[in-house]
Amino acid sequence: MNEQQQKELLDKLLVKQAATGLTPKDRMAIEPQDMMVQDAKDRSSNVKEVALGYSETQAQLEAMRCLQCKNAPCVSGCPVRIRIKDFVTEIALGNFDKALDIISENQLLPAVCGRVCPQEVQCQAECTVGKALKDPTKSVSIGRLERFVADRAMQLNKTKTPAIAKATNKKVAVLGSGPGGIVVAGECRRAGHSVTLFEALNKPGGVMVYGIPEFRLPKALVQKEIDTLRDMGVEIVCNFIAGRTRTINQLLEEDGFDAVFIGVGAGLPKFMQIEGESLIGVYSANEYLTRANLMRAYDFGKGADTPIAQSKKVAVLGGGNVAMDAARTALRLGAEDVYLVYRRSEIEMPARIEEVHHAREEGVEFHTLQNPTKILGDENGFVRAMQVQRFELGEPDASGRRRPIPIEGSEFELEVDTVIVAIGNGANPLIKQTTPEMQFNQWGNIKVDDNCKTSLDRVWAGGDIVLGAATVILAMGQARIAAASINEYLKGI
Ligand SMILES: Cc1cc2nc3c(=O)[nH]c(=O)nc-3n(C[C@H](O)[C@H](O)[C@H](O)COP(=O)(O)OP(=O)(O)OC[C@H]3O[C@@H](n4cnc5c(N)ncnc54)[C@H](O)[C@@H]3O)c2cc1C
Numbered sequence: 001m002n003e004q005q006q007k008e009l010l011d012k013l014l015v016k017q018a019a020t021g022l023t024p025k026d027r028m029a030i031e032p033q034d035m036m037v038q039d040a041k042d043r044s045s046n047v048k049e050v051a052l053g054y055s056e057t058q059a060q061l062e063a064m065r066c067l068q069c070k071n072a073p074c075v076s077g078c079p080v081r082i083r084i085k086d087f088v089t090e091i092a093l094g095n096f097d098k099a100l101d102i103i104s105e106n107q108l109l110p111a112v113c114g115r116v117c118p119q120e121v122q123c124q125a126e127c128t129v130g131k132a133l134k135d136p137t138k139s140v141s142i143g144r145l146e147r148f149v150a151d152r153a154m155q156l157n158k159t160k161t162p163a164i165a166k167a168t169n170k171k172v173a174v175l176g177s178g179p180g181g182i183v184v185a186g187e188c189r190r191a192g193h194s195v196t197l198f199e200a201l202n203k204p205g206g207v208m209v210y211g212i213p214e215f216r217l218p219k220a221l222v223q224k225e226i227d228t229l230r231d232m233g234v235e236i237v238c239n240f241i242a243g244r245t246r247t248i249n250q251l252l253e254e255d256g257f258d259a260v261f262i263g264v265g266a267g268l269p270k271f272m273q274i275e276g277e278s279l280i281g282v283y284s285a286n287e288y289l290t291r292a293n294l295m296r297a298y299d300f301g302k303g304a305d306t307p308i309a310q311s312k313k314v315a316v317l318g319g320g321n322v323a324m325d326a327a328r329t330a331l332r333l334g335a336e337d338v339y340l341v342y343r344r345s346e347i348e349m350p351a352r353i354e355e356v357h358h359a360r361e362e363g364v365e366f367h368t369l370q371n372p373t374k375i376l377g378d379e380n381g382f383v384r385a386m387q388v389q390r391f392e393l394g395e396p397d398a399s400g401r402r403r404p405i406p407i408e409g410s411e412f413e414l415e416v417d418t419v420i421v422a423i424g425n426g427a428n429p430l431i432k433q434t435t436p437e438m439q440f441n442q443w444g445n446i447k448v449d450d451n452c453k454t455s456l457d458r459v460w461a462g463g464d465i466v467l468g469a470a471t472v473i474l475a476m477g478q479a480r481i482a483a484a485s486i487n488e489y490l491k492g493i
Helices: 002-017 024-029 054-065 084-092 096-106 110-115 128-132 140-156 179-190 219-232 248-253 287-295 323-331 353-362 430-434 472-491
Strands: 051-053 172-173 194-198 233-239 261-262 281-285 314-316 337-341 367-368 370-379 383-396 402-408 412-413 418-421 457-460
Touching: 002 054, 051 140, 051 281, 054 140, 054 430, 084 096, 084 140, 084 172, 096 110, 096 140, 096 472, 110 140, 110 219, 110 323, 110 472, 128 472, 179 194, 179 219, 179 472, 194 219, 219 323, 261 472, 287 323, 314 323, 314 370, 323 337, 323 353, 323 418, 367 370, 402 412, 457 472
Parallel strands: 172 194, 172 261, 194 233, 261 457, 281 418, 314 337, 314 418, 337 367
Antiparallel strands: 370 383, 383 402, 383 412
């Protein structure tokens, strides 16, 4: 359907909506609206955003597909319980500002979450439309609608700096400036506390800045959120490594902070523990993406002094969002062939379906049911190939996914010059080493109670450092809980 046809359909539906209201049949007859995307061939050689968002007409049409279920099952799939039905209704009526107000009750980063939340396994998985059509890809596109209203508000300069309560003279230290830290800083500042956000790297924003690439999440959007925090009066201190620059005890006992929130993420990359991982040309996805995103290595000498290998044949190991991001970044950095090597099949891949689809469209070659057993080097210590074994799927394992079983004698050599390991991240041990009195679980994640309070007095934690590598929305959900608990505690002292 072209733009003109979309407009005509919308006009017709608006007339009916105003006169008699839309019937479920009318709503189900509206085709799901495809989001505009950059052409696959063009985009694999630029870093601009791939998905271009909905037009106003498309957003209204998509919102009209919502059946307005009384029990709104979509809300039960949303980790922060946004009033989805209500904001979608407002979009259908053309009340875009009201829609944003509803989202903003529970969600501080709608432009980010509209882009990166795994809606297909959360709110949209519960959508009655998708269930009725027996096709979850045809659920109402809640995430795209969220993105639409957030982007529109930014384009029209309609975003508001939240009001700040009267100064309380209480001081909160927030460690880590990812989505968890940003939410706690914002919520505690709103309550009138003085807030300092400490970040280890030279730029705030966490994984949203140094991990998720520009082509999926434009950095200007994250910067906007950081600017809002600054406008609110949050002090942001970069190049500050909690546990090294100052310990948590020092912050509390010597620097006058009344409460500390730890949101330092899961920044410790896991490796395969196979031969050859210390060869030149083997990267963790963290390092590769940080060089490319934060340190502008993609500039190849034009002003950026952080080099990155100009690879020809790249193998990315893993099947999650991080692996997709690394593979698609490698293409954009000029690699001729990019192989995504994953030991299960595509169905078991944890990456978002849209990312898998985009990666394939752009030319990433999927090597599923394969895993390297060794990385092979040349006489100068550079990667030259990987020894790869084939797998088949057995019975489901503890994760519910079918267990990959190696096929004896199936090894072969895959010629590559770069290997990017994207098989997961764990907790950095620095906080544990310097705060031994705090309780951690067996994986080194901080233990918290239902209020995200740690075992230490005046210390809260949330996000990936508690959950293990998880998602933006889960980090934000925990951060809201922690901030409410910190604000409550500070009221009483
Ligand atoms: C490449 C990649 C792609 C992803 N894609 C998605 C996606 O599509 N959708 C999704 O929902 N999630 C995705 N995730 C996961 C998501 O980004 C994280 O779950 C989320 O960012 C966690 O938020 P956080 O606030 O806990 O930590 P982070 O975002 O990791 O932020 C932690 C911050 O703390 C800083 N820090 C670390 N140690 C210290 C210290 N000692 N002192 C001070 N500061 C410190 C770090 O530098 C960082 O800035 C992705 C992750 C990666 C790596």
